[in-house]
Amino acid sequence: MSVLVPDVTAAPPRTRAPQPVGVLIGTLVLAILTFQLNATLLSAALPAVGEQLGESTQAVSRVQSTFFLAGAVFGVVFSRWSDFLGRKRSLVIVLALLLIGTVICALAPSLPVLLIGRVLQGASNATFTISFLLLSERLSSRLFGISVGIITSVNGGLFGLDGFLGGVVTDTIGWRFLFVITLGLGLAAITCVLLFVPLDAPRNRDGSMDWWGAGILSLFLVLLTSLISQASSSGWSDALTLGYLVGTIAAGALFVTVENRTRRPLIPIRALRSRQVWPLLLTTVLTLAGVFSALNFTVVMLSQDERVGYGLSASMSALLYLTPTAFVGVTAAIFSGYLAVRIGWITSLRLSSGLITVTAVALALFSADRWLVFGLLIVMGVFYLGLFQSSVNGVSVLNSPPEARGALPGLNGACFGIGIGTGIALVAPVVATASVAGYQSALWISAGLTAASFLASLILRPAA
Template identity: 30%
Template sequence: MSTSAPPTPAAPAADADRHLGGRLALVLLAMLWPAQMLTVAGVFTALTQASVAQHFHTTQIAWFTLVYSLVVTCVTPFVARAGDLFGRRRIMLVILAAGLVGDLLVAMAPNYEVMLLGRGLAGLYGPMAALVYASARDVFPPRHVGLATGAIGSSAGIVLVTCPLLGGWLLDHYGFRGALWALVVGVALGFVLVLCFVPKIPPTETNVSFDWWGGLLLGASATAMIYAIGQGGAWGWTDLRLLGLLGLSVVLATLFVLAELRAAEPLLDVRMLARREVCSVLVGTAIGQGTFFAAGGMIVFVALFPHIPGVSDGLGWSGTHNALVGMPSGVLIILVGLAAGVLTRRIDPRIPWRIGLAITTVGLVGQGLYHHDETQVILFGCLTNLGAGLVLACAGILLLGVVSPREQGVASGMSVMLTNLMSTLAAQIMFSALNGDSRVLNGTSFYLDGALRSAYFALAACMAFALLLSAFIPKVLRSDQIESGTVTLPV
């Protein structure tokens, strides 16, 4: 009679899996924290810019955010390429350290000029998300890469829940410098997390060369366009300066394409953009995400602007009250994003992506019609963010499914650039709609209900356009089919 030996290796294997799962959770935290610092910086600086303008007596407060966006746009192609050449973890640490110096300058600035210099330096960590999304593919195995990518995208919901509350409290009790010092602490913590928990990721390119001319042409083209769009409301959309900058942007972009086609080691393989799946995903996801980020600014005019009959139809809430009302929709983004990461292991990612765009479009229309009390703001805010959770989570997963591991770094960089550009464009469309029914009182523009409604409808149209473009996205890989997990983690 024979007997079977007990399966003694099972316990060590299960123990190893648990340890590896814990390690992956720490790596995910170390990635999503710095990846969201750009969003955190946007929330904190938006809260502080009015106080900064009054403290330094400047009429050029628009540069407080514009210089940051310009730097992010300009350096993103360099950062994405450097990650491929020198290892993404190493470049993460470099740009976080440089951005930390910038945020320190902003927090301690004795004058507005030094503050703008600091804001420019802080923009160096803006491309962090491009490195994080590319690194997620390196670190997480196929079983987990979709969930991790979805969590990184939807973690913006955590920012939208916590940062307005924290930033408003700091502003009320410690002034604008208190909020800016908190930003310094956040970036420093991100540096420590990456240093301690993100594994070393080897370069994906062995031939160490850098296409400086290509990067300068691409960065200059994108910067000229961002600046022109940013000044559209002030200059007018037919102003010769604006048209000249847009023309310059087109010329520089053309020169970039010609240079890349001839370069031995191009910064960006433009032939990759000729592939329908890559082009449609990059453009569609940039419009969807960019429109959502721009729409986040509407709550300032709806909730925080005062109610002045005949002048302003804002609700006049405090920052704390507004943050509390927005908490349910922020939590919803996180939950939906995590669900999308699991769902895309089983179904075509285009399905939840398109559903998300459709729900967000309907939610923005609903917000345009119903934004007059807490109940309406919560209900339609939740509807919009239900769709946005799918949009933010699936954008990165779609990109993983149409590019190879070698192309991932460059593709993620292009995604960040295009999203930044589309967010600026959507914001200008929003402001153009707002200005159609505005009133000026004591030098400040206020908005009536018709302006708020038109702005929401304009944003809904942008989201609907992204939905239309998504029809041209061909079939992509499910998250469990994506080639990933090339870096071995210690157990």
Template identity: 30%
Template structure:
């Protein structure tokens, strides 16, 4: 009598389509909030009598809260249940969005944006972790690809939707309609997730690094607050003190993270992950892209509405070709990524730079007689190039990091995404506003910023190419 031993491979698991759709819809909201609000900033400023610096803080407050708590949200979801924390995050997002819609002053709006950003930080990690834990094999790869597509679509369509809502002025709400729609979207996502998505926990939950999160928040406030307020206040002494204090704050954060990891705890930004050359290159790419993209979106909204006197709808529709460019890469990007890998991202930078150069030329030759149609070609090219960089960025970098650290790597990249979107509005926005207030005017300022972003994209292409030679 003989016995035959058979090794069975576990079947690939997946989520029901409705459950995956619920998760992806929830993941749309944090990015939609950033970009829908962006196009409404001029209307917010006029209604609440807010300065340009305060409008930068409307963007920055959200980004700082989301960036500093993103990894914390992931850790809490691992320990208390990912669906549970996702539901809490969506509920908080809905309430904060409603408070934003009712805000009587810019101070109340800023506080509500902080809560909204903190709630967003509870949402995104749970979506990624649920896809990773509930899906395997090709199904997981497909789920992650769709997550990237959802981020790309939300970034591209957010400003168009924001422009439509602000200009349509439903029920006389104006810009407040943007936050009402975000609140309703969060409630829909909450119900859908509660009904369709199963709960999961990590096999081993890590302690939450609250000290690291506090130090990161302190560093970002010390950096972004003077950058956003300094120009309007003519750079008083406190702004320079704050910027100088960034250096020791970064040192304290690095020291705490190193000591935390050595003692066996789970730091916010594990130094061991940053030792991998692929991660360092990926972070540099993320800083270059998201700072440029966040800054450009802020600048474009101000330039087209305050400078070229477009309505919010016209300004939003000017971004329609950019959205189409993103959608093109959403459709063809996965196939291109499988075929060309890192090369796809390199070409994305080059195409992106070409679009910015064309935009600078259009601003110099046509201003202020610009329209959505006249800006269509450069915006389309910027969208295609940006999509080729943004959509595969996390997957391309994390694939070159050891599998055991892939989750930490993606968390670091997502944290840098939120940080740099806020940093872009502060830095690129300040440069633009400073130039626009001189003889350069809006035309020269927009052209200068576009050429500067083109230069960054050109410099990023050879940096990205180094990933070809990297073995994590």
């Protein structure tokens, strides 16, 4: 299988020595950490957040699902807008929104106010896709593959220590201090971006951003996530569920109509229909829905359940079931981009997706054994945080239509958030029963989602 290389024909010439490449990658890693730590630090703190704000388990799950849904919307908008605005300017804007949202979260007196802050924090999701685009335009094929692995490794946070840190801070100082930590990181990130990321020219000089398409697609994403959440809690015959279903279908049809009539669409519909695009998006949604809901929600809740679970504290839960997984995932991701270049990006994607499915099934079968779960999560870290995420990020850049370079990475980034939000929405009702059957059912739901993602990856084809 041939290995695709990034389109660098229109990239600005590199006039510096190789040393600034390391500075650039380091700056982008710092920017991406602002998103990742806002996602992982709070995972172990969810029970404490619910207790202090007087909210149920299902209600407090929206702290995470809202964050990722907002990330999906902002990721699409800012990734494509960066084609017109420039990569550096876009990074500065999303980091500024993150800082505002973090201050709101730290001071939030209630769950609704906390959710508003999480929406603004979700803008930082765009740091991933903008960074991949920026690197693909400046680096060779080999260096691009290596940088994809390094950037993807940030998905594991601080080698897994962020999950443990979140638990310790929650148990000692309190969960609000987690936002003080991310505020400091955000200030450092925006400073480094201003100092070290070169100011780049827009990729698209003619035409303007398709704001109608962006708005309609954002509405579609919100309605789709709301549909799945409402259906999982109230059933498909519920009046509100049916309303969301009608709205989702109408928004999807309107998006296709508008994009077909726009001179420079958010993404060409012909590309969206191709086997180079839609199977990739489906693979990302299903994998994230299955894996994140199992690792960062069901297992966390199971491990802290004193009645039918493992009865661990927040810090011990993070130490055993979040930190080791992230640590091995970060380590594997560093080398995964190099491996993907050698064996082919899509081959790497299929291999990791298949192995994730096998691991997810084993996790559902042996959920009662805390030490076997511990070992399976480490295996999952290698294939999910390591190989899969590097592969899917690389393919999203290489398969993106040349006339809309920011389109597919933006949509793929949105699928990360949609997948995570969807997965949590699907398993939250059964996890909320706090029973052995409920936890096992949630893990089987996650396993089914990963199996479907593997089938979707077999349909995917490389761009010509």
